[in-house]
Amino acid sequence: GAGVSQSPSNKVTEKGKDVELRCDPISGHTALYWYRQSLGQGLEFLIYFQGNSAPDKSGLPSDRFSAERTGGSVSTLTIQRTQQEDSAVYLCASNVQGVQETQYFGPGTRLLVL
Amino acid sequence: KQEVTQIPAALSVPEGENLVLNCSFTDSAIYNLQWFRQDPGKGLTSLLLIQSSQREQTSGRLNASLDKSSGRSTLYIAASQPGDSATYLCAVGDSGTYKYIFGTGTRLKVLA
Numbered sequence: 399g400a401g402v403s404q405s406p407s408n409k410v411t412e413k414g415k416d417v418e419l420r421c422d423p424i425s426g427h428t429a430l431y432w433y434r435q436s437l438g439q440g441l442e443f444l445i446y447f448q449g450n451s452a453p454d455k456s457g458l459p460s461d462r463f464s465a466e467r468t469g470g471s472v473s474t475l476t477i478q479r480t481q482q483e484d485s486a487v488y489l490c491a492s493n494v495q496g497v498q499e500t501q502y503f504g505p506g507t508r509l510l511v512l
Numbered sequence: 513k514q515e516v517t518q519i520p521a522a523l524s525v526p527e528g529e530n531l532v533l534n535c536s537f538t539d540s541a542i543y544n545l546q547w548f549r550q551d552p553g554k555g556l557t558s559l560l561l562i563q564s565s566q567r568e569q570t571s572g573r574l575n576a577s578l579d580k581s582s583g584r585s586t587l588y589i590a591a592s593q594p595g596d597s598a599t600y601l602c603a604v605g606d607s608g609t610y611k612y613i614f615g616t617g618t619r620l621k622v623l624a
Contacts, residue, residue: 454611497607499561
């Protein structure tokens with residue numbers, strides 16, 4: 399079956415603009431994660447959705463970052479008033495049982511803020 | 513706070529060598545530990561997952577061990593090939609925070 403998909407694959411924007419990044423998880427996966435990977439760094443947790451529970455937003459670096467998940471499937475990560483330090487690869491992953499099993503990653507969105 | 517460290521940060525070996533990548537973590541309260549592979553410009557692919565009650569997992573030329581009490585895991589790659597060149601990341605499923613905590617990775621290059 400289809401894996402996790404993300405769009406766009408690449409995004410170049412100007413400082414101060416808003417961007418939206420999309421993640422389509424594997425069908426039936428109730429858990430969805432967003433991570434940020436800056437150049438040469440490990441993955442930084444951003445936000446975690448599990449079913450109908452309130453999302454864990456503890457990793458969002460500032461109030462410019464927000465995410466939503468509609469209908470328990472597709473998720474959108476929004477970055478408002480982008481800054482140059484937001485340039486990174488944004489990765490999405492999904493699974494069913496959260497931290498108790500492996501997670502399946504999408505290919506990522508490479509964001510460059512000029 | 514759980515912290516995950518990987519050494520070395522980079523490794524270059526000739527084809528055919530056996531090699532060991534290291535991962536250490538500071539809090540033994542984990543659900544599991546995973547090793548991932550990341551190719552340039554791509555997402556992560558899970559290689560092996562070791563549950564906290566297990567000591568090791570094997571898949572083909574890969575063997576991962578887990579010593580939870582000492583906070584260490586190793587990924588052993590036998591008879592390395594140029595196609596093994598990638599960044600290898602370890603991640604722990606942290607039972608305190610219900611999150612995956614990732615190391616910064618080991619960048620492996622296998623020379624033909």
